[in-house]
Amino acid sequence: MTATHEDLVRELAAELPHWLPTQRWFAGKDRPVQAVHPVSWTTVTDGDPLLIHLVVEVEQGRRREPYQLLVGSRQAEIPDVASSAAIGVESGLTCYEASGDADLTAVLLDLIAQEETIGDLTFEKEPGAEVTGGLRAHPITTEQSNTSLVFGSQYILKLFRKLTPGLNKDLMLHRALREVGCQHIADPLGSITGVLDGEPTTIGMLQRFLPDAADGWVMATTSVRDLMADPALAPGEHGGDFSGEAYRLGKAVAQVHADLRAALGTEPADRDNLDATVDAMTERLDRVAAQVPELVPHVPGLRSAFEEIRSVPVPVEMQYVHGDLHLGQVLRTLNGWLLLDFEGEPAASIAERAALRSALRDVAGMLRSFDYAAQQLLVGQPADPLLTEAGMSWARHNRDAFCDGYAKIAGSDPRDSAALLRALELDKAVYEVSYEHANRPDWLVVPLASIERIMTEGS
Numbered sequence: 001m002t003a004t005h006e007d008l009v010r011e012l013a014a015e016l017p018h019w020l021p022t023q024r025w026f027a028g029k030d031r032p033v034q035a036v037h038p039v040s041w042t043t044v045t046d047g048d049p050l051l052i053h054l055v056v057e058v059e060q061g062r063r064r065e066p067y068q069l070l071v072g073s074r075q076a077e078i079p080d081v082a083s084s085a086a087i088g089v090e091s092g093l094t095c096y097e098a099s100g101d102a103d104l105t106a107v108l109l110d111l112i113a114q115e116e117t118i119g120d121l122t123f124e125k126e127p128g129a130e131v132t133g134g135l136r137a138h139p140i141t142t143e144q145s146n147t148s149l150v151f152g153s154q155y156i157l158k159l160f161r162k163l164t165p166g167l168n169k170d171l172m173l174h175r176a177l178r179e180v181g182c183q184h185i186a187d188p189l190g191s192i193t194g195v196l197d198g199e200p201t202t203i204g205m206l207q208r209f210l211p212d213a214a215d216g217w218v219m220a221t222t223s224v225r226d227l228m229a230d231p232a233l234a235p236g237e238h239g240g241d242f243s244g245e246a247y248r249l250g251k252a253v254a255q256v257h258a259d260l261r262a263a264l265g266t267e268p269a270d271r272d273n274l275d276a277t278v279d280a281m282t283e284r285l286d287r288v289a290a291q292v293p294e295l296v297p298h299v300p301g302l303r304s305a306f307e308e309i310r311s312v313p314v315p316v317e318m319q320y321v322h323g324d325l326h327l328g329q330v331l332r333t334l335n336g337w338l339l340l341d342f343e344g345e346p347a348a349s350i351a352e353r354a355a356l357r358s359a360l361r362d363v364a365g366m367l368r369s370f371d372y373a374a375q376q377l378l379v380g381q382p383a384d385p386l387l388t389e390a391g392m393s394w395a396r397h398n399r400d401a402f403c404d405g406y407a408k409i410a411g412s413d414p415r416d417s418a419a420l421l422r423a424l425e426l427d428k429a430v431y432e433v434s435y436e437h438a439n440r441p442d443w444l445v446v447p448l449a450s451i452e453r454i455m456t457e458g459s
Helices: 003-022 102-114 169-179 216-228 243-264 271-291 293-311 350-354 360-378 385-410 418-439 441-458
Strands: 035-045 050-060 063-074 086-090 093-097 121-125 137-139 147-151 155-159 188-196 199-208 267-269 316-318 330-333 336-339
Touching: 003 035, 003 050, 003 063, 003 086, 003 093, 035 102, 035 188, 050 188, 063 102, 102 121, 102 137, 102 147, 102 155, 102 188, 102 199, 155 188, 169 188, 169 199, 169 243, 216 330, 216 360, 216 385, 243 330, 243 336, 243 360, 243 385, 267 271, 271 293, 271 316, 271 418, 293 418, 293 441, 360 385, 360 418, 360 441, 418 441
Parallel strands: none
Antiparallel strands: 035 050, 050 063, 063 093, 086 093, 121 188, 137 147, 147 155, 155 199, 188 199, 267 316, 330 336
């Protein structure tokens, strides 16, 4: 690392408090950034163009959270990257976030293929994996909390933006599922490891890219759009009925849960564990209600729903789960459904992501996603009772189909555990209220409407 690069990093850190909140993947948009502190930096390619891997610690009140950036610089004109990528002119160099620079990011795949080590960065292939370099990359623009780069039509590299020390849960669970022959994941092919707090830390995961796969969210919302074109029809009567796919998706999720149990085992939750779950749900509810006044009228009913968990029969089987399962985390291939992104909720703590959970938590997440798909076309539109009812009918139809499919493989119907499933779904909706309030205020009506519906149905 030259003195010039050290000066460059220091100057960049001064620009980042204003730049970071403009990035889609930055998780702290609802809180002011007091300062950004460089933690480590590695020159991946020197000269012109320049590529620096930078880890910074973002100070927001009492929180100090680490993020990774790819910083690019060229003497010539900046390549065709998004205008929001430009960071500033530092030490006489024009700097930008380089995930959209196909020439610079191509180096990352080459380094994995060659299994190189540069400074604190280790690039590795998975055992038995074949990785070929020499491909240019482009970022997936729909990514939210991380950045994924697609190399040609062969590979996809996910860069974890907000870092946690140690082996990332996403990579850990993909490795475990691969070992038991799970058919519902894309096998991991490689990884990039750095160092954070003195501990080897996953910063990237390479997988096979599936260019012909269909996005679950797109498929579901297309079905909703078809129904709303003729809302007088029942959900199963229109040409775009999604229930068959919802049923197959339920079977796939149940199989992944079974494979996770086979690979990593289970633990029983006793009464104390359930009490701790209720306490955690209530704490989240109080925290979010203090920030979002619209949630306050629902607080008594939500508390009551959470308290019902205390009477659930024990033991409850706990295991590793996906942790943030929704329609945007699944792909439909010719051979069936695949689950993606086992990292967990973006806003969850390290301890929460690592904890064993009831498999019903993933079921609740998918049920919430069906509600989102049903309501997304109505956000920002004038109230239309006919369309609202059509959307809710679609959601009920497909939620039931998903649970039917899940029960087929699991041997038990998640709806039979009504109190626990209801509480988990409501807890997820409270999380959504917090997320939407911070990131998409116009969408706040979606989880609030769902909370009201679930509370009404359960009364």
